[in-house]
Amino acid sequence: MEFKFSSSGLTGQDKTLQRFFEIIPGLTSWCVIIGMIILSFCKPIIAAMIIIAFDLYWLMRLLYMTLFLVLSYSRLSMEKKTDWMERVRGVDNIDEYRQMLDEKKPDRLKERIVLDSHIKELDRLEKSHKKPPSSKDIYQLVIIPVAKETREIVEPGIKSIAEGTFPAERILVVIALEARAKEEVKAATRSLVESYKNRFFDILEVRHPDGIAGEARAKGANTSYAARKSAEYLKEKNIPYENVIASCFDSDTVVEPDYFAGLTYYYLTFPDRERASFQPVPVYNNNIWEAPGITRVLETGSSFFQLIEATNPDKLVTFSSHSMSFKALVEIGYWPVDMISDDSAIFWKAFVHYDSDYHVVPMYLTLSMDAVVAESWWQTVVNVYKQRRRWAWGVENFPILMRAFLKSKKIPLYRKAKHAFKLFEGHIAWTTWAFLLSVIGWLPAIFATREFSHTVLYYSAPRIAGTIFHLASLSMIVSIILSLFLLPARSGKNPILKRVGYAFQWLLIPFTIIFLSAIPALDAQTRLMLGKYMTFWVTDKSRLRENGK
């Protein structure tokens, strides 16, 4: 479907519908929060019953997510030993490779699971009759947007790309530099290009001019410009777009050595590869040991969320650094140039363009980014707040998607309802659950009139809530354990003690889920509701040295 995936330049009914759907999420969130407060005051009995029902629902959902977190993490850890390049080569000679796999009889359960999954993926490819290109014809396009990041931030990522198992001579790195960047940033980019010139197929600097009409000061505008220039470059080099996998990273993204090999494997084995994005698991390990406790807990939570989402590819949406078919990227018109949440918007744009015939393939590979760290604790908190608010601004996709769904005649109603509900419910849960659990849940008892305080419910409700929270702590324990496994090795004194200290930082959850998750999300939704659109705020990326400076 031809649809302008944008909120700007609308007129008439489109504009009205856009505003209507912009108001809905924020209004719903506020109605839930304020409504429950009023209900707790006016009808505490009904409010207490609703809270019990909600607490139980939350517990079931938490245990459900924990189960899939464990399964997903298990798969991630099982795939750590996978030789992805071997698999890639195997796909090139799939018949012989398949025979070789059939003869393998691994002893360990983990290896059997991994092998079974791998065989299923190959079987799926064979059944589709969609022969993949040769791996030798696959090129990687890596776009790295830079606005004010120093060489210290950007270089580790480029280095990790160069030193991976995928041949660097088939990787095209494009540093998408904002023209408004400071001179020292420009100089650093130039020197990076010089340093790595001979390591890749090519490394280019593309300067994104400032003030192009119709563009917001958003990362998507920069990366889209770079992608257009890359398309011209690839055309000159006669490299077909369908053989190019585009990856859009953050300036601080560092990939694991097997990332591009694994990406290539997933691309080759997914039958509808030209209608797919490929989503890795983001971790924030670049500077995790320098970050304060609240940041560590939050960033780990984000990684967990992606791990859980990976188990449901049918509803998976792209997030942060990810990859996709370059051909699809060109066909859909690149990233939106006037949206902040370009990482998720690109998926929705493709989803609408291809009438829902677009997929996200979860990859059990990690890439690492920086946790938010600033010079002072308070500045870190402020930066985290702003980052979360920017992430929550992904709600801007909702009104655009709803307009698209209303217009689309080809997307099945079921799929529209499913995705619209998930997007909407996800954002409402983001803003309201923390309040319902931490604050509003106790209001009926606090506001209790004499009538309510002399009911069985008044005494039962806190006891039931307490039991539910105790059961929920099982999930917390699992999360703490898994988070310890996700952490990188810590050098220096007392690494074990540091990990123990990290575990205790999970006790900050009640504070972080309200002040650094729910409130920023509510802030974003309220801004959208009131028409106070956000401008892009580049998250400060800085690294502290070991001595804390």
Added chain:
Amino acid sequence: MQFFRKIVFYVCTAIYLVVCPVLILYAVGYFYEPGVAGGVVKTGLISLATAPSGAGVYINGKQYAKKTPTLIRELLPKSYDVTIRLPGYDEWRKTVRVREEKAAVFDKVILMPSKRSEKEISSGGYRDLIELPGTEIILLDGGAGLGSINVYNVSNGKEWPLADPKSPFARYAPISLVTTDNDDSFILLSSLESETKYLWIETQTDDNVITDITPYFKGSPSYVEWAQGDKRYIFSLHNETLTRTDVENAAEYPEYVKDVKGCGLFGSEIYVLKKDNTLEKMNLDKSNLSVILDDPQVGDLAFKSAGFYKIEILSAETILFLSDSGALSANRLPYKFADKGVLGIKPDDGKKKILFWTTDKIGIIDFSAEATGNVEFEKGPSLTWVYTAGKKISQVYWVYDGSHLLFRDGGDIFLISLDPEGDHAVQDVLKMKDARDVFYSENTGKLYLIPVDKGPLFETGIVPEKEEGRG
């Protein structure tokens, strides 16, 4: 994985749809009771908390597993004999009617010690104890002039003389005392030979400030008051005329307000009831005058009694009027609550109820919104007599967050346990040889008394310390 995820989703949904309603019904009080027709019964519970805690609970003679504070749940709706026992304390017994889906709450049970102990806390020879209402300060009168009066702070146990023996006022004998609620200052009318003095005394640990304000009082005022915490202005009533005296700059404003029938201060405002039964409110400097009541019918109904009305402001909605003759009125229907005989009134901490007493009765008026209810005929604030067998009731206190009343009837001290159902229990606390004023502090939970003439000051516990949650 997706198929497995779907299975798990449907299983979780099914579990939720079954467990959720069951859980809510359980929370409300439904319980499965085999042997009962239908199997499911609506239950109630009893909530018990005692001071001190850790007492054994017996339901219909059988000991309950847990000690107080505790909840006894899943009780069928009927009557239960509840007994609480703790070594060293008298048994507490009550027949409790449990209703379905309701909680019978007894969360402020005071256990009375089997043998009451009194602890001497000040060894002086005192004749009388005088409280400064709303404070933790009491005056201990040795009976030989101001020099023999000590000030005692019950919170920290500090004691110091009211006047230095070398002070010119030390030999003056106290005649009467004027206090205002929640203020540790007072005006003392005292005399030495033929000379009478009005002394303004601000109690400060070890160093009271005594100011002679006699020049400001011409004649004997029938009423004196000042704003709590604001010592700038003193209002005194002479022959139905209110005079304002500015202490700091020694200015006097006679005839500040005329034709005064009643007066009361609240914050920075003064309420004046005029002889024509109009009620006015103004700032202490007479600005912002507003008329609150200008209805002769209502005024006549509420203020029938002759004499002066002391005005007490309970809250923004409730104003109380207590006349010299003990008539108690309010600005809430039915306006008049007692025709005569009311000796004193005391609001509770929440300022929604007041207790009042006559020589033989103690009553509580509940002004909270719930008292009016949502009925066709408005009930008005509810008046409940909690004790009607008194002989010479002179002091009454709210105890333990308004759950009990402590009162002195002659030389006897009693404790009433207030019951929402009206079944108030009266317990003896102690008997004094002479009828003498006592003091109860809600902060310390103790009663202070001078059991014998020219004897020391004693304290005895009413609410055990550890139950008060006080640091």
